[in-house]
Amino acid sequence: MESAPQRKKRVTITDVARHAGVSTAAVSKVLRNAYGVSASMQERVRSAMAELDYRPHAAARGMRGRTYTIGVLLDNIRNTFFADILDGIRDELHDSEYTVMIGAAGFDAASQAKTIRSMVDRQMDGLILIAPGTPRAEVLAMAQSTPTVVIGHHDASDIHDSVLDADGLGAGLVVDHLVSLGHRDIALVSAPGTRTGKWARTPEIVLTNGYLEAMERHGLGAHARVHKAAYSDEGGYKAGMSLLTAERRPTAIMTGADVAALGVWRAAHEIGLRVSEDVSLAGYNNTALADLATVQLTSVDQAGHTMGSTAARMLVERVEGHRDRAAQVTMTPRLVVRDSTGAVGGD
Amino acid sequence: MESAPQRKKRVTITDVARHAGVSTAAVSKVLRNAYGVSASMQERVRSAMAELDYRPHAAARGMRGRTYTIGVLLDNIRNTFFADILDGIRDELHDSEYTVMIGAAGFDAASQAKTIRSMVDRQMDGLILIAPGTPRAEVLAMAQSTPTVVIGHHDASDIHDSVLDADGLGAGLVVDHLVSLGHRDIALVSAPGTRTGKWARTPEIVLTNGYLEAMERHGLGAHARVHKAAYSDEGGYKAGMSLLTAERRPTAIMTGADVAALGVWRAAHEIGLRVSEDVSLAGYNNTALADLATVQLTSVDQAGHTMGSTAARMLVERVEGHRDRAAQVTMTPRLVVRDSTGAVGGD
DNA sequence: CCCGCCGTAGAGAACGTTATACAAAACCTC
DNA sequence: GAGGTTTTGTATAACGTTCTCTACGGCGGG
Numbered sequence: 238m239e240s241a242p243q244r245k246k247r248v249t250i251t252d253v254a255r256h257a258g259v260s261t262a263a264v265s266k267v268l269r270n271a272y273g274v275s276a277s278m279q280e281r282v283r284s285a286m287a288e289l290d291y292r293p294h295a296a297a298r299g300m301r302g303r304t305y306t307i308g309v310l311l312d313n314i315r316n317t318f319f320a321d322i323l324d325g326i327r328d329e330l331h332d333s334e335y336t337v338m339i340g341a342a343g344f345d346a347a348s349q350a351k352t353i354r355s356m357v358d359r360q361m362d363g364l365i366l367i368a369p370g371t372p373r374a375e376v377l378a379m380a381q382s383t384p385t386v387v388i389g390h391h392d393a394s395d396i397h398d399s400v401l402d403a404d405g406l407g408a409g410l411v412v413d414h415l416v417s418l419g420h421r422d423i424a425l426v427s428a429p430g431t432r433t434g435k436w437a438r439t440p441e442i443v444l445t446n447g448y449l450e451a452m453e454r455h456g457l458g459a460h461a462r463v464h465k466a467a468y469s470d471e472g473g474y475k476a477g478m479s480l481l482t483a484e485r486r487p488t489a490i491m492t493g494a495d496v497a498a499l500g501v502w503r504a505a506h507e508i509g510l511r512v513s514e515d516v517s518l519a520g521y522n523n524t525a526l527a528d529l530a531t532v533q534l535t536s537v538d539q540a541g542h543t544m545g546s547t548a549a550r551m552l553v554e555r556v557e558g559h560r561d562r563a564a565q566v567t568m569t570p571r572l573v574v575r576d577s578t579g580a581v582g583g584d
Numbered sequence: 585m586e587s588a589p590q591r592k593k594r595v596t597i598t599d600v601a602r603h604a605g606v607s608t609a610a611v612s613k614v615l616r617n618a619y620g621v622s623a624s625m626q627e628r629v630r631s632a633m634a635e636l637d638y639r640p641h642a643a644a645r646g647m648r649g650r651t652y653t654i655g656v657l658l659d660n661i662r663n664t665f666f667a668d669i670l671d672g673i674r675d676e677l678h679d680s681e682y683t684v685m686i687g688a689a690g691f692d693a694a695s696q697a698k699t700i701r702s703m704v705d706r707q708m709d710g711l712i713l714i715a716p717g718t719p720r721a722e723v724l725a726m727a728q729s730t731p732t733v734v735i736g737h738h739d740a741s742d743i744h745d746s747v748l749d750a751d752g753l754g755a756g757l758v759v760d761h762l763v764s765l766g767h768r769d770i771a772l773v774s775a776p777g778t779r780t781g782k783w784a785r786t787p788e789i790v791l792t793n794g795y796l797e798a799m800e801r802h803g804l805g806a807h808a809r810v811h812k813a814a815y816s817d818e819g820g821y822k823a824g825m826s827l828l829t830a831e832r833r834p835t836a837i838m839t840g841a842d843v844a845a846l847g848v849w850r851a852a853h854e855i856g857l858r859v860s861e862d863v864s865l866a867g868y869n870n871t872a873l874a875d876l877a878t879v880q881l882t883s884v885d886q887a888g889h890t891m892g893s894t895a896a897r898m899l900v901e902r903v904e905g906h907r908d909r910a911a912q913v914t915m916t917p918r919l920v921v922r923d924s925t926g927a928v929g930g931d
Numbered sequence: 932c933c934c935g936c937c938g939t940a941g942a943g944a945a946c947g948t949t950a951t952a953c954a955a956a957a958c959c960t961c
Numbered sequence: 962g963a964g965g966t967t968t969t970g971t972a973t974a975a976c977g978t979t980c981t982c983t984a985c986g987g988c989g990g991g
Contacts, residue, residue, distance in 0.1 A: 647976045
C-alpha cells in the first residue's frame with residue numbers, strides 16, 4: 238500500500254546555515270537579534286531565510302527559550318464581552334511576533350484547570366485568564382512558572398498582574414439610575430458563587446456588594462434581593478421566571494451580564510410582561526447585544542477593548558522582563574441608558 | 585537585586601523513571617501506551633507519575649512526535665454559529681487526550697494565513713479551518729503537512745477532509761417559504777467575494793447560486809437582487825440601508841448570516857419600517873440570536889454542533905492514521921420559521 | 932613587537948521527549 | 962534440554978532550537 242504523500246521535510250535552521258555558509262549559532266543569533274552579529278552577517282542570513290522560506294519551529298524553540306505564544310483562557314465564547322476583550326488583546330499584539338491562542342474551556346472548573354495546564358505544558362510565554370473559575374491556588378501555582386494576567390477578579394496578588402473593573406461602582410450606577418426612575422423593588426441576578434475556589438473578590442461578589450451597598454444607601458436595604466444564575470440565556474430565563482412569578486414582583490431587574498438580561502427578557506415576554514413598561518431591565522458589559530435595534534438594553538460599559546489591550550501590554554512587559562513586580566489596573570465603568578429601563582409603572 | 589522566585593523546576597520523564605526505578609524509555613512507552621510493557625511495569629510507572637504529579641512537556645513531545653493539540657481557525661468569534669461548531673468540537677474531544685486551541689484571526693486573509701502557519705509551526709496534530717479566507721493554495725500547502733478539515737467551502741480536495749452544509753438547498757428553502765407568503769421582490773444579502781482566493785465554491789457563492797436558481801424556478805429571475813456585505817452587524821446595517829431606501833424596495837430580505845440580518849433589522853427600525861409587517865426578514869444559521877425573545881428571526885438551521893463534532897471525529901481518524909483518504913460530509917439544512925417573516929403587505 | 936582587549940563567529944552541550952535497535956529473560960516445542 | 966520464538970526492558974540517537982563558552986583575528990598601547 239502506497240502511503241499518503243505527507244511529510245514534506247521542513248526547512249530548519251541548519252538548512253539556512255548551510256545555504257548562507259555560516260554556523261547554526263549565527264543564524265540563531267540573527268533570529269533572536271542577539272548581540273554579536275555584524276551587518277553583513279545579518280544581511281546574508283536574512284536573505285537565506287527569505288530564499289528558503291524558513292519559519293522557526295516553535296516546538297523546538299519551546300525546549301530552550303520562548304514560544305512566542307500567548308494563551309487566553311475564557312469560559313464561554315458566547316459572552317460577547319469576551320470578544321471585546323479579545324479584540325483588545327489582538328489589536329495590541331497584532332504586529333508583534335506573538336501569536337494568541339484561545340482556550341475556551343467552559344464553565345467547569347476542572348476543565349478550565351486542564352486548559353490552563355495545557356497552556357503551561359505547551360510552554361506558552363504568558364497567560365491571560367479571564368475570570369477563571371479555577372481555584373485560586375491553582376492559578377497562583379501556574380503564575381509561579383508563567384507570567385500571568387488575571388482579568389476580572391479583584392483579589393490582588395504579587396504573583397500575577399490584574400486588570401479589573403470597579404464592578405461595585407458599576408452596580409451603584411445602575412441602582413442610582415433605577416431609583417431615580419422611582420423603582421424601589423430592584424432585584425439583582427448575579428452569577429452563582431460555586432465557581433469561586435477561594436477567590437474572595439470575584440466580579441460577581443464585588444458586584445453584589447456594590448448593589449447591596451447602593452440599596453442600603455437609598456434606604457432600600459429591605460428590598461434588596463439577589464438571585465443566583467449562570468450568565469447565559471438559559472440562566473437568565475430561569476432567574477427571570479422565578480423572580481417575575483414571585484408574590485412580590487420586582488419592578489426592576491438588573492443582571493451581571495447582558496446575555497443573562499436577555500434570558501430574563503424572554504421570561505418576561507412569555508409571562509406577558511412588557512420590558513420597560515411593566516418591568517425595567519438592565520444588563521452589564523454593554524455588549525453588541527445590548528445595542529441591537531430590537532433590544533436597546535440599558536447596560537454598564539466596562540471598556541472590554543481597553544481591558545484587553547491593557548492586559549496584553551502588561552503581559553508582554555512581564556514576559557520580556559521589563560517589569561519585575563506585579564501591577565493592578567482598575568477601569569471605571571460608565572452607565573449607558575437605553576430603552577429597557579423606564580419610570581416605574583410607566584406606559 | 586534579588587530576582588523573582590520564578591522557575592520551579594518541572595518534573596520530567598527522567599524524574600519519573602528514577603522514582604520508579606526504571607528507564608526513561610519504559611516510562612515513555614507507558615505514556616504512549618506502546619507495545620511491550622508488562623502490567624506490573626504499567627502499574628509502577630503510573631503510580632510514580634501520579635506521586636510526582638508529572639505532566640508531559642508538550643513542546644518536547646512536539647520535537648519528535650505529536651503534541652496532542654488540535655487547532656481551530658475562525659475569522660470572527662462574534663458569529664455565534666461558530667460557537668455552535670466549537671461546542672461540537674469540544675464535546676467530541678472532551679475526554680480524549682487532545683486539547684483544542686482556537687486562533688481567532690479576523691477577516692483579513694493575511695492574518696488568517698499567519699495564524700494557520702503559527703499552528704503548523706507549533707506542531708499541532710490537526711487543523712480545523714472554518715471557512716478560511718486564505719487562498720486555497722496556501723491551505724492545500726498546509727494540509728500537505730498537517731491533517732486538515734475544512735468547514736464550509738464546497739471545493740472538494742483529496743488532500744483535506746470537508747464538512748459542509750448544502751447551502752444551495754438552504755437558500756431554496758427560504759425563497760420557497762417567502763414565495764409561499766406572497767413575496768416576489770426578495771433580495772439576498774451575501775458576503776463579498778473578495779475573500780475568495782481561488783475558492784470556487786465558498787458558502788456564499790453556493791448560497792447565492794441556490795438563491796438565483798430558486799428565484800428562477802419560481803419565475804422571479806428578473807426580481808433577483810444580490811447585495812454584498814460583510815457578515816456583521818455593521819455590514820447588515822449598510823446593506824439594509826441601501827436596499828430599503830432603494831426606489832423599488834424589496835418586500836423580503838434574506839441574509840447569509842443571522843448577525844447580518846440583525847443589522848438589516850436595525851436599518852429597517854431606523855427608517856421606520858416594521859419587520860414582518862412592512863418587510864420580511866430571514867437569517868441563516870439559526871444561532872441563539874435568532875431565538876431571542878425580542879428577535880424571533882426566521883432562519884435556516886445547519887446543525888453547527890453536529891458539523892463541529894463530525895469535523896473533530898474525522899480529524900482524529902486522520903491524525904491517528906485510521907483513514908488514509910479524504911472524505912467529505914454534507915449536512916442538510918432545515919428551515920425554522922419564526923415571526924420575522926409574514927405575508928406580503930401583512931399587518 | 933608583544934600583550935591584552937574587543938568584536939565577531941563557531942563548537943557543542945543542553946532541553947524532554949520518541950522510537951529504533953538490541954540484549955536479556957522467559958516461554959514453547961519437539 | 963536444545964533451539965527457536967516471544968516478551969520485556971534498556972541504551973541511545975535523533976528532533977530543532979538556544980546559549981554559554983571558546984577561538985580567532987585585528988588593533989591600539991606600551
